[in-house]
Amino acid sequence: MTPRAVVIVGAGLAGARAAETLRTEGYDGRLVLIGDEPVAPYERPALSKEFLLGTRDERSLLLRKDSYWDDRGIELLLGTRVEKVDPVDRIARTYRGVDVPFDELVLATGARPRRLPLDLPAGVHELRTLADAHALRDELVPGSHLVVIGGGFVGAEVASTARTLGVHVTIVEAANAPVARVLGEEVGLMLAARWRKHGVDVRLRTGVAHIRSSADSRVSSILLTNGVELRADAVLVGVGVTPAQELLPKRPALHVHPAGDVVGPGHWTAAAFDGAAAARAILGLPAALPQPPYVWSDQFGLRLQVVGMPQPDDALEIDGEGDSFAIRYLDETGSVRAALLANRPAEAGALRRHLAESALAFAA
Ligand SMILES: Cc1cc2nc3c(=O)[nH]c(=O)nc-3n(C[C@H](O)[C@H](O)[C@H](O)COP(=O)(O)OP(=O)(O)OC[C@H]3O[C@@H](n4cnc5c(N)ncnc54)[C@H](O)[C@@H]3O)c2cc1C
Secondary structure: OOEEEEEEEEOHHHHHHHHHHHHHOOOOOOOEEEEOOOOOOOOOHHOOOHHHHHOHHHHEEEEEOOHHHOOOEEEOOOOOOOOEEOOOOEEEEEOOOOEEEOOOEEEEOOOEEEOOOOOOOEEEEOOOOHHHHHHHHHHOOOOOOEEEEEOOOHHHHHHHHHHHHHOOOHHHHHHHOOHHHHHHHHHHHHHHHHHOOOOOOOEEEEEEEEEEEOHHHHHHEEEEOOOEEEEEEEEEEOOOEEEEOOOOOOOOOOOOOEHHHOOOOHHHHHHHHHHHHHHHHHHOOOOOOOOEEEEEEEEEEEEEEEEEEOOOEEEEEEEEOOOOOEEEOOOOOOOOEEEEOOOHHHHHHHHHHHHHHHHHHOOO
């Protein structure tokens, strides 16, 4: 049965894609998209890249023109936090105590940066929202010292942007190599070597013991667990994210459709897919074919693309170096299971298609 009211909580990518898909697939009932940020849905990936660099402004980040939502009868409630979802009475309650009834609900609340269990003085930042990016951008003054805690993709992108802006950058990573959990240690160390070549001081196998502040209560240095003290005019904490699951019902609920980072791997393409998939499920349309995992990252002159899911015991096949290389992860039969591709968009596209077709053939 076609629902009379669909409410989407979370006006990020997955929420936006759900709303767009509902309308393009012909849903003409009430459609409410509720987000707690004061901005219409925007491109989060650009925050650590072009926006921080200053080559793109706030307006250019918007996923859709201002008039898009109104033109399609999508009620966009911004700056509105939903505090409670009742999946039985089918009500979403906003922080103002307003109850928004729904027949179907898409829960697309995304994820939040993981916090450090330390006292954090001024000058210590996280990066998830446009507001975070504004605050961090103000700190990236040429000649200043930025410490990035955590060697993940977002931290590496900020480090790359900051180096371009003439900032001294140190990355602190507790593991033996950055991004080792995703790509393995050997490949993580190759990336660290690239970062060092671009002037980043990379400190591995050490944690943060203490963040010191000066008399004006601003961060002044970072004391590492190995006893080293690093000058820090600003700090970015990039130690991963926690899915924002506080509204997720304890058990799967018939009329609640989670989508995006709230339940997904934390990648743009998966969130876009999920949002559209939730809309299709609500309308009773056949599910789209699942796609292989895919994530990209722009850093230090490389467009990195990770296709598929590398496994810890995979053999590596390395082809190329410098500004263009492919690292292929081979399964026990010698087939390519996944790859990290640097500045090789055509190969990334071909591998995505190949893995999608193989999955389909396997399922048939
Ligand atoms: C700096 C940065 C760079 C990135 N770069 C890349 C990249 O290069 N490649 C890539 O594949 N991925 C990248 N990502 C990841 C990608 O942006 C995310 O996977 C994607 O944005 C997830 O979309 P989402 O809609 O699930 O969640 P989000 O984009 O997090 O949106 C969720 C929204 O819901 C809101 N919300 C949460 N709780 C409530 C509530 N109770 N009430 C109302 N609203 C609520 C949040 O404030 C947020 O606006 C990057 C992420 C960041 C932060």
